[in-house]
Amino acid sequence: MGWGQQGGPSRPPPSFSPELFGSVEPLLPTLREDGVAVWVLGRGSYPPGVVALQELLDEASDQLEPEDVWEPRDMNETCLFIFTSGTTGLPKAARVSHLKSVMCLNFYELVGASRGDVVYLALPLYHMAGALLGVVGCLGIGATCVLRDKFSASTFWDDCRAEGVTVFQYIGELCRYLVNQPQRPGERQHGLRLAVGSGLRPDVWRSFQRRFGPVRIVETYGMSEGNVTLFNYTGFGGPTFEERLEVTETFKQRKLRLAREGADPALVPDPLFVRDEPSRSYIPLDPQLWERLRDGHLRI
Structure with missing residues (x-):
């Protein structure tokens, strides 16, 4: 559903299904004063300022118009307005871009x-x-x-x-x-x-x-x-x-858990490894190596 002034380049008039038109009809004088047209899906005879779309669709060509007619000038321009369901208040129009x-x-x-x-x-x-x-x-x-x-x-x-x-x-x-x-x-x-x-x-x-x-x-x-x-x-x-x-915890979750548990092999169920610079490789962190690290006798 789109709201806009008559003749607006990027905002079509509001459109309704025939069964909803009765709810809109009392608003027609105000809409006309604001220069807003109303489209109705289907056929029918409607007051001035209201357009039944089916007749126009029947007359329309099935050939695609040139791109400069239908291509948006800016993809971030408003394509239409979608009315929210109103779970956090009254329904309101949300702008949806092309x-x-x-x-x-x-x-x-x-x-x-x-x-x-x-x-x-x-x-x-x-x-x-x-x-x-x-x-x-x-x-x-x-x-x-x-x-x-x-x-x-x-x-x-x-x-x-x-x-x-x-x-x-x-x-x-x-x-x-x-x-x-x-x-x-x-x-x-x-x-x-x-x-x-x-x-x-x-x-x-x-x-x-x-x-x-x-x-x-x-x-x-x-x-x-x-x-x-x-x-x-x-x-x-x-x-x-x-x-x-x-x-399946993330790397960040695992890192935080290891820090919380102190990287103690007696507490951490997962295999732990430390970098051994002389061999330029990773070696298992066993309880004896952990004690040396904890007491400051070994640095990594």
């Missing part, structure tokens, strides 16, 4: 999807997850996108089988709705291989895989207004992921 929109073309490639996949998408298209990561992400890899106007937990697996779905983009609650459904025959008879999204609780993660089969789950976290996205590629959710991080 560059960030183009970067979303790579989303599904990053999580392991490919051109041959069929992606099931039932998220609202006025949020970033559905519009940019979902639809634009499918365009980026050339995958098939199955759009559902509303998510239905009771018909989800039927839809997957009917459409040959292989990838499902979720928000955490959608998976919980599926897990909470009464068990039905054939729940594991599907082609779904990958679920990707945000907000999946660890208990739902485990229940989903136990019940519906070894579907690979890639949890991501990003923000409409942020410039960093996190991916959990491990295949483990929640505390299990944290435990694996503790086991």
Whole structure:
């Protein structure tokens, strides 16, 4: 959805689906005073200042216009505004640049999807997850996108089988709705291989895989207004992921632990080595060598 003055070069007018137009109609006099046009998806007869897009789309040529018509002058210019969900206050418009929109073309490639996949998408298209990561992400890899106007937990697996779905983009609650459904025959008879999204609780993660089969789950976290996205590629959710991080500690974590334990071979379970300058090599740090180092009889 984009807001802008009529005739603005880089900010399109706000656009709405027909069922939402009733909520906008009382605001039309104010929008007209501000010089703001309104686009409505689909056909219909609307008041002055409102444009039904379907007629224009029908008349448009299928030939690409010259680059100077559609190419942004600056990739950091505003491409569109995405309205946040309002979890930390009222919904607000977050600016999305052309560059960030183009970067979303790579989303599904990053999580392991490919051109041959069929992606099931039932998220609202006025949020970033559905519009940019979902639809634009499918365009980026050339995958098939199955759009559902509303998510239905009771018909989800039927839809997957009917459409040959292989990838499902979720928000955490959608998976919980599926897990909470009464068990039905054939729940594991599907082609779904990958679920990707945000907000999946660890208990739902485990229940989903136990019940519906070894579907690979890639949890991501990003923000409409942020410039960093996190991916959990491990295949483990929640505390299990944290435990694996503790086991496979980073070099910095190990260095801090060794300093805390004093590099004493009696306390450190890992093999320790010290640099031996005469031989220009590393030698094992055994208890006797440690005592000499500790007492100052040997320097390294």
